[in-house]
Structure formats: structure tokens, C-alpha cells
Amino acid sequence: MNLLPRSSKEFSSSQYWEQFFRRRGERAFEWYGGYLELCAVLHKYIKPKDKVLVVGCGNSELSERLYDAGCQNLANIDVSEVVIRQMNERNANQRPNMTYQVMDATKTTFSDSHFQAVLDKGTLDAILTDTEAGTLETATRLLTEVGRVLQCGGRYLCVSLAQAHVLEKLVTQFSQGGWMVRIHQVSESSSKGSGSQFPLPVFVFVMTKVKEMPGFPQVLEMMPEDEGGKSVRCGSPSDLMDMVKERQSYALIRSHLNQNHNSPEVSLDLCDGVSGKTRYTFHVVDSPSIRLLPANHFAIFIIPQGRETEWLFGSETGRRQLAGNVGFRRLLFVALHRDQPYESMEAIQSELSAKVLELAPPGLPDNQQIPFLSAGGDIGIRTVQYRGRSEMSGEYVVEDVRGDGTSYFRRLIFLSNQNVVQSEARLLPSNTPSGQKKKRKDKKKQQKANDKVEPGITHVLDKSYLCCEHHKAMISGLSLLHNPGVTPDQHLSVLVVGLGGGSLSLFIHDYFLGSLVEAVEIDPAVLDVAGRWFGFTLDNRLKVHLADGLDHINELAQKGIFILNLVCRDPVLKKKVINTIHEVFPLIYVQKIEDEVNEILFCCPVSGQRRDLSELKESARSLEKQLKRPGMLWDETFVLADMLKSVQIV
Structure with a gap:
């Protein structure tokens, strides 16, 4: 028997509810859950001696x-004569x-x-079905x-699904x-046996x-899901509403994941x-091709x-590859955020053990032990x-992190885009042989650069x-300057647009x-950071201009080669950019960076x-041999010829 209205506007009609309860009979209808789901909250605010009005009691x-x-001391009201007669007959003697x-x-x-x-359990929701003027006026009267x-x-006490327009009406009218x-x-968003099938959580306002x-500060609070936790005081009504919307979004994600074992990330x-x-960022990755075992x-x-920006953990492609390799049908990646204290792996497991189960795949066996994995x-x-x-x-941080194994890195991160490393330098233990270190003139800046990342290790x-x-590809491209290639001692004038850490x-x-x-x-703050934290110093062969890069280029004669890091996902725009460059530079080689958008x-x-690929790679090999001078460090993972292995002419 279909007891739902043809449209939501019928919820506000007394005729609809008369018909509803006539067809429903005396069987209780628990909109948004019953006493067991709500009593923990209700008894916090309703005392035994209170006079209580229940609106839209049904x-x-x-x-x-x-x-x-x-x-x-309860007074119940409803617009339905049928239901009031039923409830009076049911309770006259007992209550x-x-x-x-x-x-x-x-x-x-x-x-x-x-x-x-x-x-009010669902009555405001039944009245406030849309944002039409008449509907809003009725809700205001209520x-x-x-x-x-x-x-x-x-x-x-208003029990509601808190749809966007209901949420705004409630919070705005009462906060004003x-x-x-x-x-x-409410801890259970859809109570068993209540007839409620809503994927959204239920809230009690x-x-x-x-x-x-x-002058007295207004109290706007979001209570924790765990009743033993602390409430969150919000600075404005919009902040409070945002917290509700975040919980609703999480509930929808849970509902989707609980019904699917092959979801996109x-x-x-x-x-x-x-x-x-x-505090945490979750990435849920399913691998349906994995054979499902208990x-x-x-x-x-x-x-x-500090490793959340690495390709394997920081990109969807990398996470999917790793998820397939470790052999679980669903792998939940957990990224830890800066400015948050974490005691240990065991403490994190304890904190997350209940929350991660909410995102478990359908069909997870009862009492299944969930393994916690990590790198290192x-x-x-x-x-x-x-x-x-x-x-x-905006705001930025300079931070030292431990990478894979014993490697350490110093990074510049702009907090407006925390998952992007703006600049990175590798840190080496200070006991590196003296013949492999170049003396610095500026001792104060060197001291900054030598700050410890671990106690006892500089x-x-x-x-x-x-x-x-x-x-790396840009350095390899310098082999294009001359045939068979530029030499390290040859006079070379280079303009670098964008300093970063200066590496x-x-x-x-x-x-x-x-x-x-x-x-x-263009940014003076970046120059300051490069000098104080990344060992960048000026001399007669290294200068910096604080200016707009495009304006500076326009003042220069176009000579030599132009090496551009092009990051563009739009193929039409990319083609337009290349055509524009072709108007100045007749010959363009392009090297795609593997697993990245960069070209x-x-x-x-x-x-x-114009030279063929073998000539380019030979020039790069020759240049690399000359760059590897005695007494100078060299990153052995950097092979110039490999950076040109798939270069093409466009």
C-alpha cells in the first residue's frame, strides 16, 4: 500500500493526513525514528515536571x-481528527x-x-516542503x-532531516x-523497524x-556524535549550518559505500x-578485480x-595502483594533517577503529579483524x-619531513593548496665528507639551513x-643549445622565471x-624563504629580479632556446598555446613527464x-659526463638522456 504523497506539498495538507491515518489504521507511524533512537537526547532537555507541547503528534x-x-504533563495536538480520536481512545484509561x-x-x-x-518530530519538515513564499510564511507562523x-x-526540540531550506530557516530565525x-x-539515521529509509541523518535541533x-556572545553549538565528547562552539550561524551539511555529506557517502563494492574513488x-x-583525509579505493576471500x-x-604528496599516495592513479598491489577489495587510505598531534600508530588505530568500520564494504564478515598497513x-x-x-x-610553512627510508626533505607549502609542494630540497647528514660540501659565505643563512629535523642529527x-x-627535463634540454652540446664551462646566459626555493x-x-x-x-616573500631556508645566495653570477616574469621577458631580445613547463588539461587550449609559441619559435620539441600532466x-x-632522438640523447649523455666533476655531489637517479627518451617534435 502506497502511503506517500504524489508531491511533497501534500505533506502540508490536513486532508492528506486525514486520509493517511484513515488508511494506516492504528499501527504507529514513527517518522524519523522512535523513542529508543531519540530518548538519549530528549531526556537531556525534557524534565519530568515540564509542561510539554507535542505538535503534529500523529x-x-x-x-x-x-x-x-x-x-x-504532555499536551498533544494534530490537524487530523482521525488520529486524535484514535490516540484518545488508546490512552484515555492508561495515561x-x-x-x-x-x-x-x-x-x-x-x-x-x-x-x-x-x-516537534517531523512537523516542520512536513510544512516546509519548498521555498515558495506561502510555504515560508506558514513555517514562520509555526x-x-x-x-x-x-x-x-x-x-x-525539532527532529528534522535538516534539508537545506529547513536548516536555513531554523537556524536563521532562532539565531536572529x-x-x-x-x-x-541522532546516532542511528534510519532506525530498524521504524519504516524510515532516509539515507540522510536525523538531527535534533x-x-x-x-x-x-x-554584548553577550551567542551560543551556537554542534554536539558530538559521541555523547561523551565536547561540543563545538561555532562563530556564526553559517558555520553551524556548514557543520550540519558536512555530516549530511558524510552520511550520503557512507550510504553509497555500504551499498557498492565497486565505487569510484x-x-x-x-x-x-x-x-x-x-585531522584526517580519507581516500576509499575499491579493486573489484581482486579475488574476494574472507x-x-x-x-x-x-x-x-609528509609523504601524502608523493605520487603513490597523492594521486588517484598511484593510490589505485597501490591498492591493487596490496590485494584488498577495499583499501582506505588515511592522510595525516600538519598542525595535528599524533602520538603513535597504535593511538591512530585506536582513534579510527570505530570510524573506519562505517566505511567498510558490503558483505564484510562479522567480527572481521581489519588490518592497518603503512609504508615504513x-x-x-x-x-x-x-x-x-x-x-x-597567503600563509605558508617551511617543513622538514622524512621520506622513504632515511631520506629527509625540506619543503615550502602554501596552505591555500596544502597538497602541492611548491619547493623541495633534499637534506643530507652533516657528516658528509668535506670534499663533497661547498663552503658558504653567509654563515647565518647556513645555520638556518642546518636546523635539525631529528634530535641529535644535523x-x-x-x-x-x-x-x-x-x-630535470629542463636541464636536459640545455643539451639542445649546441651540437654536440653545451659544456659546463661555456658561457651561458640563463633566465629562470619563478624562483621558488631556488634549487x-x-x-x-x-x-x-x-x-x-x-x-x-614576483613574490618578495618567496625570495626571503629561499635565502633563509633553502640556502639560496646571490653573487656576480646569480641575480634575482623582483618583477612580473612576463613583463621582464617582454623587455628581452628573443635569442637562444625557450624551455617551458606546460601544465594544461584542456587539449584545445594546449593546441592554442603551442600555435602561439610557433609564431616565434619554428621548432618545438616536447617531452611528456611520465604520470604527470606536465609537458x-x-x-x-x-x-x-632539428636533430633526431639519438643525437639528442647522445648530447645529453655527453653533458652529464662533464657535469659530474670530482668533489661535487650528483643525484644518481638523475640521468639526463632518460629525460629525453620520448621527445617528439610538434
């Missing part, structure tokens, strides 16, 4: 259960102190300040009437009136009527319950601190060395290390001894410089 057993629990009356909740006959509590019949200090607003999430006191953030800051349903992979067996090391703010790019910067594959500029300066390097950087364009002003 034939729910909620009032009866409250009465039996000791809250016996003589409880009343049921036919009454419109938007215009009751009760006196002002008559009740200590008003309970909420105004609630305010009228409540005493000062009284509570309006100076009321205390507190929101609880507790609005407390208080006297307005100018799903990502979500979990926030600290007190500060509201992101022991390989589900596992958790903790990404060590611990949570990694991340040390924030410095915090600053750029007027152009590190220095490795200037042979280029963190980005596109930087590319320093590499050219230190390994091409005949070079004159000029870098252009390196080597743009030559003379088409007669």
Missing part, C-alpha cells in the same frame, strides 16, 4: 513512551494525564509562556507560535531572535529561549571535534606524515621549521637534488660554471637545429 508512540518514563486535541500548530489556543518544552507559548528558558541553538545528530543581552575529510580543523575484504593504509611501519616525521605569510599567496642541503621531474637556479649556477643566471620572482616544451628559434 499516531507516534513517542509521547506514550515519554509518559511512561515519567514525563506525564489519564496526557491530552490529545485537534489543533493547528500555527495558531494554537494556549496562553503565552505556557510550556517549558515544545517537541516557529513564531512556538516562541510565544514557550517560557523564557524553555526549549524547542537571540536564542541558544544547539544541534544533535534544541532552541532555548533566552533574554537578549547586548571517494575522498572526505574528518575534522577534530574541538578545533574543527581537518581475509581480504578491507584494510586501512596510514600514509606517513610508523607515522613518519614532520617538523614545521617556519611559518609566514605572503601578501600575494642536516645540510644537497644542491645536486632537483625534486621535480620537469626541472633550479642554484643547480645551473653550481654545475655550469660559465653560466650567468638571472631569476625573476616540457623545448622551443628553438631556428628550424635548422
